[in-house]
Amino acid sequence: MMRDAMTLEVCVEDLDGIDAAVEGGADRIELCAALAVGGLTPPASLIRAAAQAPLPAHLLVRPREGGFAYTPREIALIADDIVTAAHAGLAGIVIGATLADHRLDAATLAKLIAHARTLGSERGRPLSLTLHRAFDVCSDLGAALDTAIELGFDRVLTSGGTPKAIDGVEAVADLHRQAAGRVIILAGSGVSPQSLPALLRTGITEVHASCRQPIAGGADPVDVRFGFAAPNRTATSTDRIRQLSHMLTQKHTLE
Numbered sequence: 001m002m003r004d005a006m007t008l009e010v011c012v013e014d015l016d017g018i019d020a021a022v023e024g025g026a027d028r029i030e031l032c033a034a035l036a037v038g039g040l041t042p043p044a045s046l047i048r049a050a051a052q053a054p055l056p057a058h059l060l061v062r063p064r065e066g067g068f069a070y071t072p073r074e075i076a077l078i079a080d081d082i083v084t085a086a087h088a089g090l091a092g093i094v095i096g097a098t099l100a101d102h103r104l105d106a107a108t109l110a111k112l113i114a115h116a117r118t119l120g121s122e123r124g125r126p127l128s129l130t131l132h133r134a135f136d137v138c139s140d141l142g143a144a145l146d147t148a149i150e151l152g153f154d155r156v157l158t159s160g161g162t163p164k165a166i167d168g169v170e171a172v173a174d175l176h177r178q179a180a181g182r183v184i185i186l187a188g189s190g191v192s193p194q195s196l197p198a199l200l201r202t203g204i205t206e207v208h209a210s211c212r213q214p215i216a217g218g219a220d221p222v223d224v225r226f227g228f229a230a231p232n233r234t235a236t237s238t239d240r241i242r243q244l245s246h247m248l249t250q251k252h253t254l255e
Contacts, residue, residue: 006248007206009186010241011039011060014046017236018053024211024241029057030094030130035210036230037065038133041081047088056091058130059084068098068105068134075108079115085127086119092128094157102139104131104147113151130186131156136168145175148183155184157208164190165199173202193243200251207248211240 010021011030021029031050032039039060050057063070063077070078078095085093095112097105113129120126131153138144141161148156158175160168165187176185187199188208199207212234223229 005205006251008241008245008248009058009188009206009208010236011035011188011208011210012236013039013042014236015049018050018057020211020236020238020241022053022055024238025245026055026241028091029053029055030060030208031057031090032060034065035212038062040065044084044088047084047090051089056128058092058094058128059090060094060132061085062096062132068096068137069100070097070105070108075112078112082112082116082127083119086116086123089123090127092130092154094130094132096132096134098134098137102137104135104138104144106147106151109151113153128155129153133157133159133189136161136189141171141175142178145178145183149179153183155186155206157186157188159187159189164195166190166195169198169202172199172204176203191244193240193247196244196247200248207244209241209244211237211244213237213240 007027009028009030010026011032012018012021013032013035029050031042033042034040040062047059061078061081063074082093093116097108099105116127131148135144135156135158159165160171162168172187179185184206185204186206186208187204191207191209215233215235219229219231219233224231
């Protein structure tokens with residue numbers, strides 16, 4: 001399947017998700033844990049497994065749930081997880097950090113990017129750099145985008161400053177115009193076959209989706225009772241990935 005002009009990134013949190021992304025025709029994986037809270041850094045064992053997949057995998061590096069203003073100790077954890085990603089052979093990292101006033105923490109991000117670039121040089125292959133949706137909580141998205149470009153990010157994952165990308169579609173379009181090829185705008189959050197056409201009309205060439213659906217039958221009641229499983233569990237759907245992949249392929253073919 002040839003789709004050089006369009007990219008579908010699927011965020012996954014387990015081995016079944018990795019398999020679904022491969023089988024469904026995704027172009028890239030964002031590897032996470034705890035997608036129910038927006039994603040956290042997964043265990044090293046899953047990172048190593050993702051490195052063996054036939055798709056490039058980018059590691060979400062987020063040490064805890066909640067906001068993105070990090071302490072020095074948390075920043076050290078992020079730096080160490082970047083080492084893990086590089087040593088495992090992943091293709092990239094997904095990072096973000098903000099200040100208390102909802103601006104990007106440019107100083108921290110500059111240090112983390114320099115760290116990632118050093119690791120990339122050591123292994124002979126750069127780590128691709130994505131700014132995650134900490135971007136979306138910034139009070140001035142235009143200024144935050146300029147900062148991301150100055151820092152040297154390869155892409156910015158955004159829903160246009162709203163919880164779902166379809167509600168921020170006009171902002172996504174504005175950001176894509178402002179980026180003017182200097183950084184990739186990766187639209188994500190709630191992307192579905194229904195919302196994809198409107199997002200593609202903004203001119204973006206990369207989309208990010210979880211493609212999750214409820215697990216048939218739900219969780220085992222015993223597991224729910226003991227707190228070992230959430231009552232409404234979801235899993236990555238191969239069929240949903242395949243549908244988005246087909247739509248992107250079709251768009252590329254028609255252009």
